[in-house]
Amino acid sequence: MASRRVRAFKRWMSSHGIEYSDALHFKDDPERGISVVALCDLKEGDVVATIPKTACLTVKTSGACKMIEAAGLGGILGLSVALMYERSLGEESSWAGYLQLLPHQECVPFAWSLAEVDSLLCGTELHKVLFNHKTGAEDVHFSSVSSHHESVNDDDDDNHEYANASGDDDEPSTENSDQDRDETDPSMGNNSSDSSDAEPSSVSGDDSSVLQMIMVKDVKVGIEIFNTYGLVGNAALLHRYGFTEPENSYDIxxxxxxxxxxxxxxxxxxxxxxxxxxxxxxxxxxxxxxxxxxxxxxxxxxxxxxxxxxxxxxxxLPEDTYHTLDLSLSAGESYNEAICTILSKKNNIALENTSDMSTELFFxxxxxxxxxxxxxxxxxxxxxxxxxxxxxxxxxxxxxxxxxxxxxxxxxxxxxxxxxxxxxxxxxxxxxxxxxxxxxxxxxxxxxxxx
Missing domain, CATH: 3.90.1420.10 (Rubisco LSMT, substrate-binding domain)
Known part of the structure; x- marks a missing residue:
């Protein structure tokens, strides 16, 4: 039997015109929070949910829109204010049925004590703050279509307006979601970040448009469905969202x-x-x-x-080879000529320009x-x-x-x-x-x- 908050969420979806496949099961785990599991085999290309744009919590749809725009707030900061404002309204918010699923905070290192950061993250990429990493393993992504189901692919600002929130009380990585975690948050559970392997088209400026949740790979019955967090590694995931993914092939x-x-x-x-x-x-x-x-x-x-x-x-490099290369450069020989000469002698091959070089030559x-x-x-x-x-x-x-x-x-x-x-x-x-x-x-x- 569905939990009380899942039932409230389903009622909220119904009242906002959100449709989802009977193949989706919303699971409420006390430790892991909300997740979505496939009740039957799902195939790549299957549309498992459609969400009207009007059901999406954005800066423009929030009751705080005028205040946010007057303050000149944009991007994630504007979305954060919109989310906080709607949560402050409690049951008066149009998104109350959705917001009650969300955790009150995420376990991001930014909120850790300095002692915890130094003891738990010492030596990691996160401790040094180098966040140019990637990951990707989603099962679904969102695509925007008009009310007549025509594809929409314009690059308006709406693609950067959806609120950032997670429907998981403990493990955001295990939930289903519907949009870009940094940018989107229409209704269902978890969100993702940056970009996915299959880029969703941007949201149409037409308020009658809808978002479609589309399977990007096959998922067997009983398996949990994931959305993308973008092509980021564990350091970036922990930094942004407070979780990691074991076997993350996009780590560096x-x-x-x-x-x-x-x-x-x-x-x-x-x-x-x-x-x-x-x-x-x-x-x-x-x-x-x-x-x-x-x-x-x-x-x-x-x-x-x-x-x-x-x-x-x-x-x-051996000392004599180094001096040969150094003298060649000092004598005005081009980089191409100098390096190709050295590599040609070392490997007994003829190199005419650096485009002929391969990584193996330096091993x-x-x-x-x-x-x-x-x-x-x-x-x-x-x-x-x-x-x-x-x-x-x-x-x-x-x-x-x-x-x-x-x-x-x-x-x-x-x-x-x-x-x-x-x-x-x-x-x-x-x-x-x-x-x-x-x-x-x-x-x-x-x-x-x-x-």
Whole structure:
């Protein structure tokens, strides 16, 4: 039997002309909040709900519209005020039946104490505030159509007006939703962020338009239905919404330039390191930059950003090769000519321009070893919490201590990427060795020394 608040929500949907498929079951779990489960197999392309635009809580539809616009508030701030205003009205709000589903707060790190941030997030990407990550695993997305079911795809501001709210009391990631979490919030449960793999068209300026919830992949009976939170990783999800997703394939880890220079200075003199970094910059390279911090991205599969590979390659160049490259540049030789000359000699191939270069040209055993060392140094940043501690938290299966649980998921996700980086480097090193043995056999054969 449906809970009291689910029944109230269904009555509210009916009174606002919202239609949803009989294949959707609204489940109210005391610990996890509202979720939506498929009562039968659903196929990609199935329309499972239609929501009139007038049922959507936006700045324009809120009773606080004039006040918000007079104050010049826009975007998320304007939406937040609209949501707060409607909640303050209680049962007098047109969205009371929907708002009663929403939690009063989300467990976002912004509201954590400094002690909690330092103890639970130390070493993570979130602790450093680098939020350029991605994730995506939705089952549905919303598309706007007119009342005559014609597709609408205009880029008006309405696409950025829907209120941000979650229908889950504990785990927002497990709920069904209908729109962009940063921008939309018509009626049903949870919301998403940024963008999805299949972009929903923007909302029409016509008030008679409706939103359609459309399945973007098949979902079997009994399986929970998810909407997109956008292509963001766990650091961004925890930062924005207060939750994480285990096995988030859009996670990345950043390795700061300072960490690379620290590694180099442990092997070479500071003067040596500065000279190699200067050469790298003279050739036009740089890392990603955010908040005056320069860093390199490591993808979920462990693949490092090519600029990092090139920097490591230059740091590890033999002294004579480095001086040859340095002199070539000082003599006015172009970057194209200089780097292609060096790589051609090293790989015994002819390179005419940099467009012929591939990532593999910068791999040496020394570079692979450097990548493994950087992975170890980056992981040492989690010194406060061990990997075993985090695994035990997840093994317990309890999400009652949400801060501990989600910080553990974040750390394990990042540690997995660092392990993938080590494996990536090890696999490349292994692939280099047969090539070296083959090259040695060829030289021995030419010299008549092979038996």
């Amino acid at each position: 880890v950043n390795i700061d330039l300072e960490l690379v220079l620290q590694w180099s200075s442990s092997l070479f003199s500071s003067r040596y390191t500065r000279a190699r970094l200067s050469l790298w910059r003279r050739l036009g390279y740089s890392g990603c930059v955010s908040q005056s911090s320069e860093y390199f991205e490591i993808a979920f599969n462990g693949e490092p950003q090519i600029e990092l590979l090139i920097l490591l390659y230059f740091i590890l 040496t055993e020394s570079v692979c070893n450097a990548l493994s060392s950087l992975a170890d140094m980056r992981e040492s940043c989690y010194a406060i919490k061990s990997k075993e501690d985090d695994i035990e938290v997840l093994r317990s299966g309890s999400t009652k201590d949400r801060k501990l649980y989600h910080s553990s998921v974040l750390r394990l996700s990042e540690r997995r990427i660092l392990e993938n980086l080590r494996n990536y480097a090890a696999a490349l090193m292994q692939s280099l060795r047969p090539a070296k043995r083959s090259s040695m056999r060829k030289r021995l054969k030419r010299n008549g020394m092979q038996h």
